Amino acid sequence: MPLSCQSPTRRAPARLFLAAAMATALGALLTASSGSPPIRHEVERGRQIYLQHCASCHGPEGRGDGDAGAALPVRPADLTDGRVMNPLPDHVLARIIGEGGQAVGLSPLMPGWKAFLADRQIAQVIAYLRTLARPPFRPEEVLPVPGRREGPEQPIFFSHLIHAGSFRIDCQYCHSGARRGVAAGIPSVATCMGCHKIVAARGNPEVEKLHGYWQRKEPIPWVRIFRLPEFVHFPHKPHVRAGLRCQDCHGPVEAMERVHAETGPSVLQDLRGLVGLGGPPRPLTMGWCIECHREMNAAGARAPLDCMACHR
Ligand code: HEC
Ligand code: HEC
Numbered sequence: 001m002p003l004s005c006q007s008p009t010r011r012a013p014a015r016l017f018l019a020a021a022m023a024t025a026l027g028a029l030l031t032a033s034s035g036s037p038p039i040r041h042e043v044e045r046g047r048q049i050y051l052q053h054c055a056s057c058h059g060p061e062g063r064g065d066g067d068a069g070a071a072l073p074v075r076p077a078d079l080t081d082g083r084v085m086n087p088l089p090d091h092v093l094a095r096i097i098g099e100g101g102q103a104v105g106l107s108p109l110m111p112g113w114k115a116f117l118a119d120r121q122i123a124q125v126i127a128y129l130r131t132l133a134r135p136p137f138r139p140e141e142v143l144p145v146p147g148r149r150e151g152p153e154q155p156i157f158f159s160h161l162i163h164a165g166s167f168r169i170d171c172q173y174c175h176s177g178a179r180r181g182v183a184a185g186i187p188s189v190a191t192c193m194g195c196h197k198i199v200a201a202r203g204n205p206e207v208e209k210l211h212g213y214w215q216r217k218e219p220i221p222w223v224r225i226f227r228l229p230e231f232v233h234f235p236h237k238p239h240v241r242a243g244l245r246c247q248d249c250h251g252p253v254e255a256m257e258r259v260h261a262e263t264g265p266s267v268l269q270d271l272r273g274l275v276g277l278g279g280p281p282r283p284l285t286m287g288w289c290i291e292c293h294r295e296m297n298a299a300g301a302r303a304p305l306d307c308m309a310c311h312r
Protein backbone atom coordinates (compact mmCIF):
# COMPACT_ATOMS: atom_id res chain seq x y z
CA MET A 1 0.00 0.00 0.00
CA PRO A 2 1.44 3.44 -0.86
CA LEU A 3 2.31 5.54 2.19
CA SER A 4 0.08 8.39 1.03
CA CYS A 5 -2.99 6.20 1.63
CA GLN A 6 -2.24 5.92 5.32
CA SER A 7 -3.62 8.20 7.99
CA PRO A 8 -1.07 10.45 9.81
CA THR A 9 -1.52 8.45 13.02
CA ARG A 10 -0.46 5.26 11.25
CA ARG A 11 2.42 6.88 9.48
CA ALA A 12 4.62 7.45 12.55
CA PRO A 13 4.83 3.78 13.64
CA ALA A 14 5.39 2.85 9.99
CA ARG A 15 8.38 5.20 9.89
CA LEU A 16 9.73 3.78 13.12
CA PHE A 17 9.38 0.29 11.76
CA LEU A 18 11.12 1.33 8.54
CA ALA A 19 13.98 2.90 10.48
CA ALA A 20 14.39 -0.24 12.59
CA ALA A 21 14.30 -2.46 9.50
CA MET A 22 16.92 -0.30 7.79
CA ALA A 23 19.18 -0.41 10.81
CA THR A 24 18.97 -4.21 10.85
CA ALA A 25 19.62 -4.42 7.12
CA LEU A 26 22.59 -2.07 7.42
CA GLY A 27 23.95 -4.15 10.26
CA ALA A 28 23.64 -7.32 8.20
CA LEU A 29 25.35 -5.61 5.26
CA LEU A 30 28.26 -4.44 7.39
CA THR A 31 28.88 -7.87 8.91
CA ALA A 32 28.60 -9.52 5.48
CA SER A 33 31.06 -7.18 3.76
CA SER A 34 33.62 -7.33 6.56
CA GLY A 35 33.14 -11.12 6.46
CA SER A 36 31.97 -12.35 9.85
CA PRO A 37 34.08 -15.33 10.97
CA PRO A 38 31.54 -18.10 10.13
CA ILE A 39 30.96 -16.71 6.60
CA ARG A 40 34.68 -16.18 6.02
CA HIS A 41 35.28 -19.75 7.13
CA GLU A 42 32.72 -21.14 4.64
CA VAL A 43 34.22 -19.08 1.82
CA GLU A 44 37.73 -20.27 2.69
CA ARG A 45 36.60 -23.93 2.68
CA GLY A 46 34.92 -23.24 -0.67
CA ARG A 47 38.14 -21.79 -2.06
CA GLN A 48 40.07 -24.93 -1.10
CA ILE A 49 37.50 -27.19 -2.75
CA TYR A 50 37.58 -24.94 -5.80
CA LEU A 51 41.38 -25.12 -6.11
CA GLN A 52 41.30 -28.89 -5.71
CA HIS A 53 38.46 -29.78 -8.13
CA CYS A 54 37.56 -26.84 -10.33
CA ALA A 55 40.64 -24.73 -11.04
CA SER A 56 42.09 -27.21 -13.58
CA CYS A 57 39.29 -26.27 -15.98
CA HIS A 58 37.98 -22.92 -14.70
CA GLY A 59 41.44 -21.47 -13.98
CA PRO A 60 43.12 -20.43 -10.72
CA GLU A 61 41.03 -17.24 -10.53
CA GLY A 62 37.83 -18.60 -12.08
CA ARG A 63 38.17 -16.89 -15.45
CA GLY A 64 37.58 -20.09 -17.44
CA ASP A 65 41.23 -20.32 -18.49
CA GLY A 66 42.47 -23.50 -16.78
CA ASP A 67 44.94 -25.78 -18.60
CA ALA A 68 42.58 -28.79 -18.74
CA GLY A 69 39.77 -26.57 -20.03
CA ALA A 70 41.77 -25.32 -23.01
CA ALA A 71 41.44 -28.68 -24.77
CA LEU A 72 37.62 -28.85 -24.43
CA PRO A 73 35.32 -27.96 -27.35
CA VAL A 74 33.11 -25.94 -24.94
CA ARG A 75 35.01 -23.27 -23.04
CA PRO A 76 34.65 -23.63 -19.26
CA ALA A 77 32.51 -20.78 -17.98
CA ASP A 78 34.11 -17.55 -16.75
CA LEU A 79 32.84 -17.80 -13.19
CA THR A 80 33.90 -14.21 -12.43
CA ASP A 81 31.43 -12.73 -14.93
CA GLY A 82 28.82 -11.31 -12.58
CA ARG A 83 26.47 -10.33 -15.40
CA VAL A 84 26.02 -14.01 -16.26
CA MET A 85 26.41 -15.58 -12.79
CA ASN A 86 24.55 -13.14 -10.51
CA PRO A 87 21.00 -13.80 -11.81
CA LEU A 88 21.36 -17.55 -11.10
CA PRO A 89 20.06 -18.61 -7.67
CA ASP A 90 22.04 -20.93 -5.38
CA HIS A 91 19.75 -23.87 -6.08
CA VAL A 92 20.46 -23.68 -9.83
CA LEU A 93 24.24 -23.43 -9.25
CA ALA A 94 23.99 -26.36 -6.81
CA ARG A 95 22.22 -28.38 -9.50
CA ILE A 96 24.89 -27.58 -12.12
CA ILE A 97 27.73 -28.39 -9.72
CA GLY A 98 26.03 -31.46 -8.23
CA GLU A 99 24.50 -33.06 -11.34
CA GLY A 100 26.61 -31.56 -14.11
CA GLY A 101 25.90 -29.10 -16.93
CA GLN A 102 23.36 -31.30 -18.71
CA ALA A 103 20.98 -30.98 -15.74
CA VAL A 104 20.23 -27.44 -16.95
CA GLY A 105 20.82 -27.96 -20.69
CA LEU A 106 24.51 -27.00 -20.62
CA SER A 107 27.33 -29.28 -21.72
CA PRO A 108 28.08 -32.55 -19.87
CA LEU A 109 31.74 -31.51 -20.19
CA MET A 110 30.89 -29.67 -16.97
CA PRO A 111 30.91 -32.84 -14.82
CA GLY A 112 28.66 -33.48 -11.80
CA TRP A 113 30.33 -33.62 -8.38
CA LYS A 114 27.63 -35.22 -6.23
CA ALA A 115 29.67 -38.40 -5.84
CA PHE A 116 32.66 -36.43 -4.51
CA LEU A 117 31.20 -33.43 -2.68
CA ALA A 118 28.58 -33.25 0.07
CA ASP A 119 25.75 -30.69 -0.18
CA ARG A 120 27.50 -28.61 2.45
CA GLN A 121 30.71 -28.53 0.39
CA ILE A 122 28.78 -27.55 -2.73
CA ALA A 123 27.25 -24.68 -0.73
CA GLN A 124 30.78 -23.66 0.36
CA VAL A 125 32.01 -23.58 -3.26
CA ILE A 126 29.01 -21.46 -4.21
CA ALA A 127 29.76 -19.07 -1.33
CA TYR A 128 33.30 -18.77 -2.71
CA LEU A 129 32.11 -18.28 -6.33
CA ARG A 130 29.84 -15.43 -5.16
CA THR A 131 32.93 -13.53 -3.95
CA LEU A 132 34.53 -13.71 -7.43
CA ALA A 133 31.72 -11.94 -9.29
CA ARG A 134 32.38 -8.64 -11.08
CA PRO A 135 30.12 -6.68 -10.87
CA PRO A 136 29.72 -7.89 -7.27
CA PHE A 137 26.96 -10.33 -6.35
CA ARG A 138 23.80 -8.72 -4.96
CA PRO A 139 21.14 -11.10 -3.59
CA GLU A 140 18.31 -8.87 -4.86
CA GLU A 141 19.40 -9.50 -8.48
CA VAL A 142 18.75 -13.24 -8.20
CA LEU A 143 15.88 -14.43 -10.39
CA PRO A 144 12.90 -16.24 -8.82
CA VAL A 145 13.55 -19.60 -10.49
CA PRO A 146 11.06 -22.23 -9.31
CA GLY A 147 12.65 -25.22 -7.57
CA ARG A 148 10.51 -27.67 -9.52
CA ARG A 149 10.21 -27.48 -13.31
CA GLU A 150 6.68 -27.48 -14.62
CA GLY A 151 5.35 -27.17 -18.13
CA PRO A 152 5.78 -29.62 -20.98
CA GLU A 153 9.12 -31.06 -22.02
CA GLN A 154 10.26 -29.47 -25.29
CA PRO A 155 12.05 -31.17 -28.23
CA ILE A 156 15.24 -29.27 -27.25
CA PHE A 157 16.00 -28.25 -23.67
CA PHE A 158 15.88 -24.52 -24.44
CA SER A 159 16.24 -22.51 -21.24
CA HIS A 160 14.85 -18.96 -21.00
CA LEU A 161 16.76 -18.72 -17.72
CA ILE A 162 20.05 -19.11 -19.58
CA HIS A 163 19.19 -17.02 -22.67
CA ALA A 164 16.97 -14.23 -21.31
CA GLY A 165 17.94 -14.42 -17.61
CA SER A 166 21.65 -15.17 -17.40
CA PHE A 167 22.82 -13.90 -20.84
CA ARG A 168 20.10 -11.20 -20.93
CA ILE A 169 19.19 -11.60 -24.60
CA ASP A 170 16.27 -9.27 -25.26
CA CYS A 171 12.84 -10.94 -25.55
CA GLN A 172 12.19 -9.19 -28.84
CA TYR A 173 15.47 -10.36 -30.35
CA CYS A 174 13.75 -13.76 -30.62
CA HIS A 175 10.07 -12.76 -30.53
CA SER A 176 10.37 -9.87 -32.96
CA GLY A 177 6.75 -10.03 -34.12
CA ALA A 178 5.49 -8.70 -30.79
CA ARG A 179 5.88 -5.00 -31.57
CA ARG A 180 5.08 -5.34 -35.27
CA GLY A 181 2.12 -7.64 -35.63
CA VAL A 182 -0.47 -10.01 -34.27
CA ALA A 183 1.82 -12.89 -33.22
CA ALA A 184 5.00 -12.52 -31.17
CA GLY A 185 6.35 -15.52 -33.11
CA ILE A 186 8.76 -18.29 -32.20
CA PRO A 187 12.29 -17.79 -33.60
CA SER A 188 13.29 -19.81 -36.64
CA VAL A 189 16.12 -22.35 -36.59
CA ALA A 190 18.11 -19.80 -38.61
CA THR A 191 17.77 -17.26 -35.77
CA CYS A 192 19.14 -19.81 -33.30
CA MET A 193 21.97 -20.69 -35.69
CA GLY A 194 22.92 -17.02 -35.91
CA CYS A 195 24.60 -17.64 -32.56
CA HIS A 196 24.97 -21.41 -32.40
CA LYS A 197 27.08 -21.88 -35.53
CA ILE A 198 29.75 -20.68 -33.11
CA VAL A 199 28.36 -20.72 -29.54
CA ALA A 200 28.57 -24.25 -28.05
CA ALA A 201 28.71 -25.63 -31.61
CA ARG A 202 30.34 -28.84 -30.33
CA GLY A 203 30.18 -30.64 -27.03
CA ASN A 204 26.57 -29.94 -26.01
CA PRO A 205 24.02 -32.62 -27.05
CA GLU A 206 21.10 -30.14 -26.81
CA VAL A 207 22.80 -27.73 -29.21
CA GLU A 208 23.70 -30.72 -31.41
CA LYS A 209 19.96 -31.46 -31.67
CA LEU A 210 19.53 -27.89 -32.94
CA HIS A 211 22.23 -28.50 -35.57
CA GLY A 212 20.33 -31.67 -36.59
CA TYR A 213 17.16 -29.67 -37.34
CA TRP A 214 19.28 -27.14 -39.26
CA GLN A 215 20.96 -29.82 -41.40
CA ARG A 216 17.64 -31.60 -42.12
CA LYS A 217 16.01 -28.20 -42.82
CA GLU A 218 13.20 -29.09 -40.43
CA PRO A 219 11.39 -26.68 -38.12
CA ILE A 220 11.58 -27.50 -34.41
CA PRO A 221 8.20 -28.86 -33.20
CA TRP A 222 7.95 -26.65 -30.06
CA VAL A 223 4.98 -27.40 -27.80
CA ARG A 224 2.68 -24.37 -27.60
CA ILE A 225 1.92 -22.94 -24.12
CA PHE A 226 -0.20 -19.79 -24.61
CA ARG A 227 -2.97 -20.37 -27.14
CA LEU A 228 -6.41 -18.82 -27.51
CA PRO A 229 -9.34 -20.55 -29.19
CA GLU A 230 -9.70 -19.81 -32.94
CA PHE A 231 -12.65 -17.47 -32.42
CA VAL A 232 -10.64 -14.92 -30.41
CA HIS A 233 -8.52 -12.17 -31.94
CA PHE A 234 -5.49 -11.08 -29.89
CA PRO A 235 -2.95 -8.70 -31.46
CA HIS A 236 0.40 -8.25 -29.67
CA LYS A 237 1.34 -4.96 -31.29
CA PRO A 238 -1.17 -2.58 -29.62
CA HIS A 239 -0.46 -4.16 -26.22
CA VAL A 240 3.31 -3.80 -26.52
CA ARG A 241 2.93 -0.26 -27.92
CA ALA A 242 0.68 0.62 -24.95
CA GLY A 243 3.74 0.00 -22.74
CA LEU A 244 2.73 -3.35 -21.25
CA ARG A 245 5.63 -5.65 -20.43
CA CYS A 246 5.72 -9.22 -21.70
CA GLN A 247 5.85 -10.33 -18.06
CA ASP A 248 2.54 -8.59 -17.27
CA CYS A 249 0.80 -11.32 -19.25
CA HIS A 250 3.33 -14.17 -19.40
CA GLY A 251 4.91 -14.06 -15.93
CA PRO A 252 8.68 -13.97 -15.23
CA VAL A 253 9.70 -15.96 -18.34
CA GLU A 254 13.38 -14.99 -17.90
CA ALA A 255 13.36 -17.08 -14.69
CA MET A 256 11.87 -20.17 -16.38
CA GLU A 257 13.93 -23.17 -17.40
CA ARG A 258 10.74 -24.44 -19.03
CA VAL A 259 7.93 -22.06 -19.98
CA HIS A 260 4.91 -22.87 -17.90
CA ALA A 261 1.53 -21.25 -17.33
CA GLU A 262 -1.86 -22.14 -16.04
CA THR A 263 -4.13 -20.62 -18.64
CA GLY A 264 -7.69 -20.81 -19.89
CA PRO A 265 -10.88 -21.79 -18.12
CA SER A 266 -10.64 -24.23 -15.22
CA VAL A 267 -13.40 -26.08 -13.44
CA LEU A 268 -11.61 -25.59 -10.14
CA GLN A 269 -11.46 -21.81 -10.63
CA ASP A 270 -15.19 -21.77 -11.55
CA LEU A 271 -16.03 -23.70 -8.36
CA ARG A 272 -13.91 -21.32 -6.27
CA GLY A 273 -15.78 -18.43 -7.91
CA LEU A 274 -19.12 -19.99 -6.97
CA VAL A 275 -18.20 -20.11 -3.28
CA GLY A 276 -16.72 -16.61 -3.37
CA LEU A 277 -13.02 -17.56 -3.30
CA GLY A 278 -12.50 -16.61 -6.94
CA GLY A 279 -9.28 -14.60 -6.93
CA PRO A 280 -8.12 -12.98 -10.16
CA PRO A 281 -9.19 -14.68 -13.40
CA ARG A 282 -6.69 -17.07 -15.00
CA PRO A 283 -4.73 -15.77 -18.02
CA LEU A 284 -6.35 -16.22 -21.43
CA THR A 285 -9.91 -16.36 -20.11
CA MET A 286 -12.35 -13.70 -21.29
CA GLY A 287 -12.58 -12.36 -17.73
CA TRP A 288 -8.80 -11.80 -17.73
CA CYS A 289 -8.90 -9.71 -20.93
CA ILE A 290 -11.94 -7.70 -19.84
CA GLU A 291 -10.69 -7.05 -16.30
CA CYS A 292 -7.42 -5.56 -17.54
CA HIS A 293 -9.18 -3.55 -20.25
CA ARG A 294 -11.52 -2.03 -17.62
CA GLU A 295 -8.61 -1.22 -15.27
CA MET A 296 -6.50 0.31 -18.02
CA ASN A 297 -9.43 2.36 -19.29
CA ALA A 298 -10.01 3.73 -15.80
CA ALA A 299 -6.40 4.95 -16.06
CA GLY A 300 -7.04 6.57 -19.44
CA ALA A 301 -6.34 3.81 -22.01
CA ARG A 302 -8.76 2.95 -24.81
CA ALA A 303 -9.00 -0.82 -24.68
CA PRO A 304 -12.11 -2.24 -26.34
CA LEU A 305 -14.98 -3.90 -24.47
CA ASP A 306 -17.23 -4.54 -27.47
CA CYS A 307 -17.67 -8.13 -28.53
CA MET A 308 -16.58 -7.58 -32.13
CA ALA A 309 -13.13 -6.23 -31.14
CA CYS A 310 -12.15 -9.68 -29.85
CA HIS A 311 -14.57 -11.93 -31.72
CA ARG A 312 -14.57 -11.61 -35.49
C1 HEC B 1 36.57 -30.96 -16.83
C2 HEC B 1 36.49 -29.52 -16.78
C3 HEC B 1 35.64 -28.90 -15.69
C4 HEC B 1 35.78 -29.04 -14.32
C5 HEC B 1 36.79 -29.88 -13.58
C6 HEC B 1 34.76 -28.19 -13.74
N1 HEC B 1 34.03 -27.57 -14.71
FE1 HEC B 1 32.53 -26.23 -14.42
N2 HEC B 1 32.26 -26.09 -16.42
C7 HEC B 1 33.02 -26.72 -17.38
C8 HEC B 1 32.54 -26.37 -18.68
C9 HEC B 1 33.12 -26.85 -20.01
C10 HEC B 1 31.45 -25.49 -18.49
C11 HEC B 1 30.60 -24.80 -19.58
C12 HEC B 1 29.39 -25.63 -19.94
C13 HEC B 1 28.60 -24.99 -21.04
O1 HEC B 1 28.73 -23.79 -21.29
O2 HEC B 1 27.79 -25.72 -21.66
C14 HEC B 1 31.29 -25.34 -17.06
C15 HEC B 1 30.31 -24.59 -16.46
C16 HEC B 1 30.17 -24.39 -15.10
C17 HEC B 1 29.14 -23.59 -14.48
C18 HEC B 1 27.98 -22.88 -15.19
C19 HEC B 1 28.25 -21.41 -15.32
C20 HEC B 1 27.16 -20.68 -16.03
O3 HEC B 1 27.46 -19.71 -16.72
O4 HEC B 1 25.98 -21.06 -15.92
C21 HEC B 1 29.41 -23.61 -13.13
C22 HEC B 1 28.60 -22.90 -12.04
C23 HEC B 1 30.58 -24.42 -12.93
N3 HEC B 1 31.02 -24.89 -14.14
C24 HEC B 1 31.16 -24.67 -11.69
C25 HEC B 1 32.17 -25.60 -11.48
C26 HEC B 1 32.67 -25.97 -10.17
C27 HEC B 1 32.21 -25.35 -8.87
C28 HEC B 1 33.60 -26.93 -10.36
C29 HEC B 1 34.35 -27.69 -9.31
C30 HEC B 1 33.58 -28.36 -8.30
C31 HEC B 1 33.70 -27.15 -11.80
N4 HEC B 1 32.82 -26.32 -12.44
C32 HEC B 1 34.58 -28.04 -12.38
C33 HEC B 1 34.09 -27.57 -17.13
C34 HEC B 1 34.54 -27.98 -15.91
C1 HEC C 1 22.00 -14.13 -29.29
C2 HEC C 1 22.65 -15.42 -29.26
C3 HEC C 1 21.82 -16.67 -29.08
C4 HEC C 1 20.70 -17.04 -29.77
C5 HEC C 1 19.96 -16.27 -30.84
C6 HEC C 1 20.35 -18.35 -29.29
N1 HEC C 1 21.22 -18.77 -28.34
FE1 HEC C 1 21.22 -20.56 -27.39
N2 HEC C 1 22.75 -19.95 -26.23
C7 HEC C 1 23.41 -18.74 -26.32
C8 HEC C 1 24.39 -18.65 -25.28
C9 HEC C 1 25.34 -17.48 -25.03
C10 HEC C 1 24.31 -19.86 -24.54
C11 HEC C 1 25.15 -20.28 -23.34
C12 HEC C 1 26.23 -21.09 -23.94
C13 HEC C 1 27.15 -21.73 -22.98
O1 HEC C 1 27.37 -21.21 -21.91
O2 HEC C 1 27.65 -22.80 -23.34
C14 HEC C 1 23.28 -20.65 -25.18
C15 HEC C 1 22.93 -21.93 -24.77
C16 HEC C 1 22.03 -22.75 -25.43
C17 HEC C 1 21.72 -24.10 -25.05
C18 HEC C 1 22.27 -24.82 -23.86
C19 HEC C 1 21.63 -24.22 -22.62
C20 HEC C 1 20.14 -24.34 -22.62
O3 HEC C 1 19.44 -23.34 -22.90
O4 HEC C 1 19.64 -25.44 -22.39
C21 HEC C 1 20.75 -24.54 -25.93
C22 HEC C 1 20.11 -25.90 -25.96
C23 HEC C 1 20.47 -23.46 -26.84
N3 HEC C 1 21.26 -22.39 -26.53
C24 HEC C 1 19.52 -23.52 -27.85
C25 HEC C 1 19.10 -22.42 -28.59
C26 HEC C 1 17.96 -22.41 -29.47
C27 HEC C 1 17.06 -23.59 -29.75
C28 HEC C 1 17.88 -21.16 -30.00
C29 HEC C 1 16.84 -20.61 -30.94
C30 HEC C 1 15.48 -20.70 -30.49
C31 HEC C 1 18.98 -20.39 -29.44
N4 HEC C 1 19.68 -21.18 -28.57
C32 HEC C 1 19.26 -19.06 -29.75
C33 HEC C 1 23.18 -17.76 -27.26
C34 HEC C 1 22.14 -17.76 -28.17
Ligand code: HEC
Binding pocket: 154, 158, 160, 163, 164, 169, 170, 171, 172, 173, 174, 175, 186, 187, 222, 223, 224, 225, 226, 227, 246, 247, 250, 253, 254, 258, 259
Ligand atom coordinates in the same frame (compact mmCIF):
# COMPACT_ATOMS: atom_id res chain seq x y z
C1 HEC D 1 17.13 -16.87 -27.71
C2 HEC D 1 15.75 -16.77 -28.10
C3 HEC D 1 14.69 -16.39 -27.10
C4 HEC D 1 14.70 -15.34 -26.20
C5 HEC D 1 15.79 -14.33 -25.94
C6 HEC D 1 13.41 -15.36 -25.55
N1 HEC D 1 12.67 -16.40 -26.01
FE1 HEC D 1 10.76 -16.84 -25.51
N2 HEC D 1 10.84 -18.56 -26.61
C7 HEC D 1 11.90 -18.95 -27.38
C8 HEC D 1 11.65 -20.29 -27.89
C9 HEC D 1 12.57 -21.11 -28.77
C10 HEC D 1 10.38 -20.68 -27.41
C11 HEC D 1 9.67 -22.02 -27.63
C12 HEC D 1 10.16 -23.05 -26.65
C13 HEC D 1 9.71 -22.81 -25.24
O1 HEC D 1 8.51 -22.69 -24.99
O2 HEC D 1 10.58 -22.72 -24.36
C14 HEC D 1 9.90 -19.57 -26.60
C15 HEC D 1 8.68 -19.54 -25.94
C16 HEC D 1 8.17 -18.43 -25.28
C17 HEC D 1 6.83 -18.33 -24.75
C18 HEC D 1 5.77 -19.41 -24.83
C19 HEC D 1 5.18 -19.45 -26.21
C20 HEC D 1 4.04 -20.41 -26.31
O3 HEC D 1 4.27 -21.55 -26.70
O4 HEC D 1 2.94 -20.03 -25.93
C21 HEC D 1 6.72 -17.10 -24.18
C22 HEC D 1 5.49 -16.54 -23.51
C23 HEC D 1 7.99 -16.46 -24.33
N3 HEC D 1 8.85 -17.27 -25.01
C24 HEC D 1 8.27 -15.20 -23.83
C25 HEC D 1 9.56 -14.68 -23.77
C26 HEC D 1 9.92 -13.51 -22.99
C27 HEC D 1 8.96 -12.71 -22.15
C28 HEC D 1 11.26 -13.32 -23.17
C29 HEC D 1 12.16 -12.27 -22.52
C30 HEC D 1 12.13 -12.25 -21.05
C31 HEC D 1 11.73 -14.33 -24.09
N4 HEC D 1 10.68 -15.15 -24.41
C32 HEC D 1 13.02 -14.45 -24.57
C33 HEC D 1 13.02 -18.21 -27.65
C34 HEC D 1 13.41 -17.07 -26.96
Ligand code: HEC
Binding pocket: 171, 172, 175, 177, 178, 179, 182, 183, 184, 185, 186, 226, 227, 228, 229, 234, 236, 239, 240, 244, 245, 246, 247, 248, 249, 250, 284
Ligand atom coordinates in the same frame (compact mmCIF):
# COMPACT_ATOMS: atom_id res chain seq x y z
C1 HEC E 1 -1.67 -8.17 -22.94
C2 HEC E 1 -1.09 -9.47 -22.70
C3 HEC E 1 0.17 -9.85 -23.45
C4 HEC E 1 1.36 -9.16 -23.55
C5 HEC E 1 1.70 -7.80 -22.98
C6 HEC E 1 2.25 -10.01 -24.30
N1 HEC E 1 1.63 -11.16 -24.66
FE1 HEC E 1 2.42 -12.72 -25.66
N2 HEC E 1 0.61 -13.66 -25.73
C7 HEC E 1 -0.53 -13.18 -25.12
C8 HEC E 1 -1.65 -14.03 -25.49
C9 HEC E 1 -3.10 -13.82 -25.08
C10 HEC E 1 -1.13 -15.04 -26.34
C11 HEC E 1 -1.90 -16.15 -27.06
C12 HEC E 1 -2.26 -15.60 -28.44
C13 HEC E 1 -3.03 -16.53 -29.34
O1 HEC E 1 -3.12 -17.74 -29.08
O2 HEC E 1 -3.57 -16.04 -30.34
C14 HEC E 1 0.29 -14.79 -26.45
C15 HEC E 1 1.19 -15.57 -27.16
C16 HEC E 1 2.57 -15.38 -27.16
C17 HEC E 1 3.53 -16.28 -27.76
C18 HEC E 1 3.20 -17.57 -28.51
C19 HEC E 1 3.41 -17.39 -30.00
C20 HEC E 1 2.62 -16.29 -30.60
O3 HEC E 1 3.20 -15.52 -31.34
O4 HEC E 1 1.41 -16.19 -30.34
C21 HEC E 1 4.77 -15.76 -27.54
C22 HEC E 1 6.10 -16.31 -27.97
C23 HEC E 1 4.58 -14.52 -26.80
N3 HEC E 1 3.24 -14.32 -26.59
C24 HEC E 1 5.62 -13.69 -26.40
C25 HEC E 1 5.43 -12.40 -25.92
C26 HEC E 1 6.50 -11.44 -25.73
C27 HEC E 1 7.97 -11.68 -26.02
C28 HEC E 1 5.93 -10.30 -25.26
C29 HEC E 1 6.60 -8.96 -24.93
C30 HEC E 1 7.33 -8.35 -26.01
C31 HEC E 1 4.50 -10.57 -25.11
N4 HEC E 1 4.25 -11.84 -25.56
C32 HEC E 1 3.56 -9.67 -24.61
C33 HEC E 1 -0.62 -12.10 -24.29
C34 HEC E 1 0.35 -11.12 -24.16
Ligand code: HEC
Binding pocket: 228, 232, 233, 234, 235, 238, 239, 242, 244, 248, 249, 284, 285, 288, 289, 290, 292, 293, 296, 301, 302, 303, 304, 309, 310
Ligand atom coordinates in the same frame (compact mmCIF):
# COMPACT_ATOMS: atom_id res chain seq x y z
C1 HEC F 1 -2.60 -6.48 -18.90
C2 HEC F 1 -3.68 -5.77 -19.55
C3 HEC F 1 -4.35 -6.37 -20.75
C4 HEC F 1 -4.74 -7.67 -20.94
C5 HEC F 1 -4.56 -8.84 -20.00
C6 HEC F 1 -5.36 -7.72 -22.23
N1 HEC F 1 -5.34 -6.48 -22.81
FE1 HEC F 1 -6.10 -6.01 -24.67
N2 HEC F 1 -5.51 -4.10 -24.42
C7 HEC F 1 -4.91 -3.59 -23.32
C8 HEC F 1 -4.67 -2.17 -23.52
C9 HEC F 1 -4.02 -1.21 -22.54
C10 HEC F 1 -5.18 -1.86 -24.80
C11 HEC F 1 -5.25 -0.50 -25.46
C12 HEC F 1 -4.05 -0.23 -26.30
C13 HEC F 1 -4.15 1.16 -26.90
O1 HEC F 1 -4.39 2.11 -26.15
O2 HEC F 1 -4.04 1.22 -28.10
C14 HEC F 1 -5.69 -3.11 -25.36
C15 HEC F 1 -6.25 -3.21 -26.62
C16 HEC F 1 -6.80 -4.37 -27.15
C17 HEC F 1 -7.39 -4.49 -28.46
C18 HEC F 1 -7.55 -3.35 -29.47
C19 HEC F 1 -6.38 -3.33 -30.38
C20 HEC F 1 -6.43 -2.22 -31.39
O3 HEC F 1 -6.08 -2.50 -32.52
O4 HEC F 1 -6.78 -1.10 -31.02
C21 HEC F 1 -7.80 -5.79 -28.59
C22 HEC F 1 -8.49 -6.41 -29.80
C23 HEC F 1 -7.45 -6.47 -27.39
N3 HEC F 1 -6.84 -5.58 -26.52
C24 HEC F 1 -7.71 -7.82 -27.13
C25 HEC F 1 -7.36 -8.47 -25.96
C26 HEC F 1 -7.66 -9.87 -25.71
C27 HEC F 1 -8.41 -10.78 -26.66
C28 HEC F 1 -7.16 -10.14 -24.49
C29 HEC F 1 -7.20 -11.45 -23.73
C30 HEC F 1 -6.82 -12.64 -24.44
C31 HEC F 1 -6.54 -8.94 -23.99
N4 HEC F 1 -6.68 -7.94 -24.90
C32 HEC F 1 -5.89 -8.86 -22.76
C33 HEC F 1 -4.56 -4.26 -22.17
C34 HEC F 1 -4.75 -5.62 -21.94
Ligand code: HEC
Binding pocket: 228, 229, 232, 264, 265, 284, 285, 286, 289, 290, 293, 304, 305, 306, 307, 308, 309, 310, 311
Ligand atom coordinates in the same frame (compact mmCIF):
# COMPACT_ATOMS: atom_id res chain seq x y z
C1 HEC G 1 -11.23 -8.13 -24.64
C2 HEC G 1 -11.58 -9.28 -25.43
C3 HEC G 1 -12.97 -9.85 -25.37
C4 HEC G 1 -14.15 -9.16 -25.45
C5 HEC G 1 -14.35 -7.65 -25.51
C6 HEC G 1 -15.20 -10.15 -25.46
N1 HEC G 1 -14.67 -11.40 -25.38
FE1 HEC G 1 -15.72 -13.15 -25.42
N2 HEC G 1 -14.00 -14.21 -25.18
C7 HEC G 1 -12.75 -13.66 -25.10
C8 HEC G 1 -11.80 -14.72 -24.89
C9 HEC G 1 -10.29 -14.55 -24.70
C10 HEC G 1 -12.53 -15.92 -24.88
C11 HEC G 1 -11.98 -17.33 -24.74
C12 HEC G 1 -11.88 -17.62 -23.29
C13 HEC G 1 -11.96 -19.03 -22.95
O1 HEC G 1 -11.53 -19.92 -23.67
O2 HEC G 1 -12.54 -19.21 -21.87
C14 HEC G 1 -13.91 -15.56 -25.08
C15 HEC G 1 -14.94 -16.49 -25.10
C16 HEC G 1 -16.26 -16.17 -25.40
C17 HEC G 1 -17.32 -17.12 -25.56
C18 HEC G 1 -17.19 -18.62 -25.44
C19 HEC G 1 -17.31 -18.94 -23.98
C20 HEC G 1 -17.02 -20.34 -23.68
O3 HEC G 1 -17.26 -20.67 -22.51
O4 HEC G 1 -16.51 -21.08 -24.52
C21 HEC G 1 -18.47 -16.42 -25.82
C22 HEC G 1 -19.86 -16.99 -26.07
C23 HEC G 1 -18.11 -15.02 -25.81
N3 HEC G 1 -16.76 -14.89 -25.56
C24 HEC G 1 -18.99 -13.97 -26.03
C25 HEC G 1 -18.69 -12.64 -25.93
C26 HEC G 1 -19.66 -11.56 -26.02
C27 HEC G 1 -21.17 -11.76 -26.24
C28 HEC G 1 -18.96 -10.40 -25.86
C29 HEC G 1 -19.53 -8.97 -25.80
C30 HEC G 1 -20.44 -8.70 -24.72
C31 HEC G 1 -17.57 -10.75 -25.69
N4 HEC G 1 -17.42 -12.12 -25.73
C32 HEC G 1 -16.54 -9.82 -25.52
C33 HEC G 1 -12.41 -12.31 -25.19
C34 HEC G 1 -13.32 -11.28 -25.31
